[in-house]
Amino acid sequence: MTRILSGIQPSGSLHIGNYLAMMKPMIALQDDNELYCFIVNYHALTSLSDPEKLKKNTMDAAIDFLALGLDPEKANFWIQSDLPEVQELTWILSCNTSLGLLERSHSYKDKIAKGLTPNAGLYTYPVLMAADILLFQAEKVPVGKDQKQHLEITRDIASSFNANFGETFVLPEPVIEDNLAVIPGVDGQKMSKSYDNTICMFEEEKKMRKRIMKIVTDSRGVDEPKDPDKCTVFSLYKLFASDEQIDSLRNAYLAGGMGYGDAKQLLFEVIRDYFKPFKEKRDQLAADPQKVKDIMLMGAAKTRIKARETLSLVREKVGLKYF
Ligand code: ADP
Ligand code: TRP
Secondary structure, three states, X not given: OOEEEEEEOOOOOOOHHHHHHHHXXXXXXXXXXXXXXXXXXXXXXXXXXXXXXXXHHHHHHHHHHHHOOOOOOOOEEEEHHHOOHHHHHHHHHHOOOOHHHHHOOHHHHHHHHOOOOOOHHHHHHHHHHHHHXXXXXXXXXXXXXXXXXXXXXXXXXXXXXXXXXXXXXXXXXXXXXXXXXXXXXXXXXXXXXXXXXXXXXXXXXXXXXXXXXXXOOOOOOOOOOOOHHHOHXXXXXXXXXXXXXXXXXXXXXXXXXXXXXXXXXXXXXXXXHHHHHHHHHHHHHHOOHHHHHHHHHHHHHHHHHHHHHHHHHHHHHHOOOOO
C-alpha cells in the first residue's frame, strides 16, 4: 500500500476542473492505497479573510468529496484545521528552512506581481505545505503542474532536516499528470476558483445552464461550419459525453447548420446528467450538516494517530523532549 496524500484549498466553490484533475483521481486511489485527502483551510486563510465564506467553502468542499464517492472508512479524510498538530511541525520546519528557499517561490513572486500585498502567511505557505506532507510521511503527492516547485521545496526541507538530525522524513515524490488537459473555463482561460469562470458540478440547474450559455465562442453563424478543436464548448463536451455523442457533435460542427447555442444546450445536458446521481447524495448530506461535521471530526481523529507518531519522532530529534 502506497501512502498517497493531496489537499485542496477551499478558496472558492469546487468546479469541474478540480473534479476531473484532483477529486476523481484521488477518489479512485482510495481502494488500493493508504490515502490522505484533506481540505486545506489554513492555506486558504492566506488569501481569504471573510470568515463566513471560508466556513461555507470548507463545508461545501467536504460535502462535495463525500457526495462524489470519497469513503471516510477507506481513506483518511479531514479538514486541515481539525489537526492543529500540523502547525507545530510547521514551526519546527520553519526553523530549519532558509529564507532563500522561500524567496525563490514562483507562486509567491507571481502573487506579488499581481499586486497582492503579501502577508507573512503567503510567504511561509510552502513550509505549511511541507508540514502537511511530511507529517504523514507521504510517499506520493498528486498535484497540478503549478505545485511542482512546492514539492521541490518540501523535498529540500525534508532532506536538509534528515541531514541535520538523522533519517526522519520520507522524501515525497510528486505525481504530475503532464498530459492532463487544462480544463478551460467559460472565458476560455484555465478554469480556476480565482477567475470567476468556473462551472460548478453542483450548481442549481438553472444557474448551471446560464453559466454554460455564457461560454465564449467565435462569431460563426448557425449555418457556417465550425472547428471543434478550437471551441471551448466542444472541449468540455468531450470530457463528459460518450464516444458516440462526441462523434455526432464533431460531425455537426464540421457540417455547419448547428449553432453554438444548441451545442451549449447539449453540453449542459451531459454535465447535468453526469452529476445527477451524485447530486442526490449531496442533497442528503447538505440537509444534515451535523452528520458531515461528525464524519470530518472522526476523520481527523483517525488521522491524528499518524500525525502524533511523526511529531513525537520529530520532537525527539530536535531536542524538544528534554528528559
Ligand atoms: P483553482 O485554480 O480552481 O483554485 P487549485 O489551484 O486549488 O484550483 O487546484 C486544485 C487541483 O485542481 C489541482 O490539482 C489543480 O491542478 C487542479 N485544477 C484546477 N483547475 C484546473 C483546470 N482548469 N484544469 C485542470 N486541472 C485543474
Ligand atoms: N498548495 C496546494 C494547492 O494550492 C494545496 C495543498 C496544501 C496541498 N497542502 C498540500 C497539495 C499538500 C498537496 C499536498 O493546490
